[in-house]
Amino acid sequence: MSIRRLPEKLVNRIAAGEVVERPAAALKELVENAIDAGSTRISVRIAEGGISRLEVEDDGCGMTAADMALALERHATSKLPDDAIEDVTTLGFRGEALPSIASVARLTLESRVPGGDGWKRVVDNGAVAAEGPAALGKGTRVLVEDLFARVPARRKFLRSGRSEYAACLDVVKRLAMARPDVGFTVEHDGRRVLDVQGGQDQLTRVAALTQRDLAANSIGVDIDRGDVHLGGVISLPTYNRGIADHQYLFVNGRPVKDRLLVGALRGAYADLLARDRHPVVALFLDVPTSEVDVNVHPAKTEVRFRDPQLIRGMIVGGLRRALDEHGFRSVQRPAEAALAAWQREPVAPQPPVPTLFAAHYPYPHAPATHLFGAEGDAATTALLHDRIVDFTPPRDALPMGRAEAATAPVPEAEVHPLGIARGQIAKTYIVAEAEDGLVIVDQHAAHERLVLEELRRGMGGQAVPSQGLLLPEVVELDEPACDRLEAAAPQLAALGVEIERFGPAAVVVRATPAMLGAIDCRKLVTDIADDLAGCDAALGLSERLELVAATMACHGSVRAGRTLSVPEMNALLRTMEVTPHSGQCNHGRPTWVKLQMDDVEKLFGRK
Incomplete structure (x- = not known):
């Protein structure tokens, strides 16, 4: 078969396949153009998920009739003032969006520059259908109708209208998050679903586009390393979701879905969240244009960094420090949720039996x-x-409280953030009195975090004290598991676990961490081997040992069901107050919650 030059119409359809694979992709290109035009307000109207109708209107600089005709040609753009594509600072710059969309849909382009006349140009599946004067204010309005109507092979692969609408809304949210100075509205089938005003600060815009209570359960990030700046907000580990749909990453104001950044985010929360939980984050990375290539993907959703290790280390280390600075903070649920759990029992008539009052x-x-x-x-x-x-009380009388002489002065609750222990419930929860409310602590979850932080200090160079076994214990495992344990033996020794290879399919345990006390060595070593085997191959040894330390902490923590004395409970509270991340256990669950005193008074009708 001889080589031939493809016709322009077919070239445009091929380009559309790279850039416009679904309505959300077309919407992304149109909104990016509106942002690059200097708009302060952008309105989006969608019908049937964008399949039948997409409309984007802005108040930007607008275009003349000649510019409109040129914008509908391939590889024509105003986003590159010169040939230095590596220094591009705008969002859309390839010059393929409008002609690609116009080749697979009916596109109506209307625009007016300040002080000029409006003009309209209609292109129906690659052919100019009409043009002439148009009445509109300053800016541009783009209408896309019947996407892929004449390309049935592409249209049948589109999802339902609801799924396509969700993708369109996500695109607008990401772009709106990147530009809090611009106002956005979105209407779907005549119903307004999004309305954010311009001029907002970053945290307010992120919370408005994700969850309102994120502002009260988040941590600000502001890190500089040379010419690289990392900003944004990250949620507390206890404020998490089951899927990673609320993770927003931006590079130089451009929304991206980059595997390097996602991996760095996972590393920052490595031992703070369960493996099936994900934080809510919005991170904005500003990098010199010479240090990042934004032209590696047709839709510009991926980037390539000149020094990826610098970026990854900055994200992991920076987020870790931000989380460390907030110590024992934990998510506090709304007061209504706590109040709903309480019930007022009806007052039943008293039976005619002798009572203490009688x-x-x-x-x-x-x-x-x-x-x-x-x-x-x-x-x-x-x-x-x-x-x-x-008087002798009946056998079914309620138990009575008994006051005893105090052996020591009761501490003042206001001098401690987590209060003073007043008792234990179900041998699991510590009840403490703070200055502003009641604090309930899960003793197992809290002590698990404290043990983990102690083990992490051992990984940082301060060896964890170990306790030798009177009789070393032999643990039989398969050979690959023994190989992994043998390779990690020096690092495990820093955690207080001393093991040696004992033949091809066994290891001998000679010492365990003293802080863990009497534990099941066989189960501990088996779990460590499983953790080393189940880690992602891309993780380094230190990151794998973080998971190992979490497993060891679970083995050695105070179990639910153990009765604690008041000094033990107070010692646990005081240690939590000075231990990083003590607000959540190793699996991302909160270790303590607080019932505000105002809520307690409401329960008894005092307020």
Whole structure:
């Protein structure tokens, strides 16, 4: 077969396949053009998920009739003032979006520059259908109708209208998050679904586009390393989701979905979240244009960094430090959720049985003067004394509290953020009194985090004290597991676990961390081997050992069901207050929650 030059119409359709694979991709290109035009307000209207209709209107600089005709030609753009494509600072710059969309849909382009006349140009699946004057304000309006109507092979691969709408909304949210100075509105099938005003700060815009309570459960990030700047907001580890659909990453104001950045984010939360939980983050990375290539993907959703290790280290280290600075912070659920868990029991009529009150007051409905007399005679007093002495409570009476002399002065709650321990519930939860409310602590989850942080300090150079076994224990495993344990033996020794190879399919355990106390060595070593085997191959040894340390912490923590003394409970609270990340356990669950005193008073009708 001889080589031939493809016709322009077919070339445009091939380009459309690279850039416009679904309505959300076309919408992304149109909104990017509106942002690059200097708009302060962008309106988006969608019908049937964008399949039948997409409309984007802005108040930007607009275009003349000649510019409109040129914009509909391939590889024509105003985004590159010169040939230095590596220094591009605009969003859309390939010059393929408009002609590609116009080749697979009916596109109506209307625009007006300040002080000029409006003009309209209609292109129907690659052919100019009409053009002429148009009435509109300053800016541009682009209407895309019947996407892929004449390309049935492409149209049948589109998803349902609801799925395509969700993708379109996600595109607008990401672009709106990158530009809090620009206002955005989105209407779907005549119903307004998004409306954010321009001029917002970054945290307010992110919270408005994700979840309103993110502002109260997030940490600000502001890091500089040379010419590279990392900013944004990240959620507390206990504020997480089951899927990673609320992770927004931006490079030089461009939304991206880059595997390097996603991997760095996973590394930053490595031992703070369960493997199936994901944080809510919006990170904005500003890099010199010479250090990043944004032209490696037709849709510009991926980038390539000149020094990827610098970027990854900056994200992992920076986010770690930000999380460390917030110590024992944990997510506090809305007060309504706590109040809903309480119930007011109805007051039942008292059965006619002797009660303690009856012993003191045999005639509840009589006035006191009738019972005691005007002056309280001695005979009545003697009668009451006999009733009290002879009273025996029934077997089904409720248990009574007993006051005992304090052996030491009760500490003041206001001097400690987590309060002073007042008791234990179900041998699992510590109840403490703080200055502004009641604090409930999960003793197992809290101690698990404290043990992990102690083990992490051992990984950082301060060896964890170990306790030698009187009789070393042999643990039999398969040979690959033993190989992994043998390779990690020096690092495990820093954690207090001393093991040696004992033949091809066994290891001998000679010491375990002293802080773990008496534990099942066989189960501990087996779990460590499983962690080393289950780690992602891309993780370094230190990151794998982070997971190992989390497993060891779970083995050695105070279990639910153990009765603690008051000094032990207070010692746990004081240690939590000075330990990083003590607000969540190793699996991302909160270790403590607080019921504000105002809520307690509401429960009893005091407010």
